[in-house]
Amino acid sequence: MDAADLARLKSALEAERDRLQHELGxxxxxxxTNISETSGENNYRDHMADQGTATFGKELDMSLEDNVRELCESVTKALARIEDGTYGACLRxxxxxxxxxxxxxxAAELCIACKEWEESR
Ligand SMILES: [Zn+2]
Structure with missing residues (x-):
């Protein structure tokens, strides 16, 4: 990998980090907003069907949020590896x-062989 590749990948990572941080925000x-809306619906507290739906929706939101947070972390770690000069080497x-x-x-952390090895476990 030459300096031009590294510069290109770094700006791609920085753009991706900004995008993910906005999305996370x-x-x-x-x-x-969902939490304040739910707490305002005290009259429906005994309505099990509605409660179930609300909980399900919230879990979906949480997993999407976790997913974006994880992506954001791996991008941030990749940028840190560029800074310390270890970027582009397989972590395994x-x-x-x-x-x-x-x-x-x-933001890839593993070479293709190691990625396949990890996924096959
Ligand atoms: Zn590897």
Whole structure:
């Protein structure tokens, strides 16, 4: 990987981090709104069907939020690896991850062989 590749991947990661942080901010605002709406519905507290639906919806929101937070963390970690010069090396075996794979997935932590090994476990 040359300096131009690294600069390109770094700006892709920075753009992705900004996008995810915005998305996370939106999701957090949304779930805060949902909580205040739910607490205002005291009259319906005994209505089991509605309660079940509300809980289900909230769980979906939480998993999406967790998912975005996880992505955001892996992008932030990739940027930290660029800073300390370890970016592009597989976290498991230490071999370089091909630039083509990083281009498609700049936050990749594992080479293809290790990724496949991890998924097959
Ligand atoms: Zn590897």
């Amino acid at each position: 939106d999701l957090e605002r949304e779930s805060a 075996c230490g071999k370089s991850i091909p630039v083509g794979r990083l281009g498609a997935m700049p």
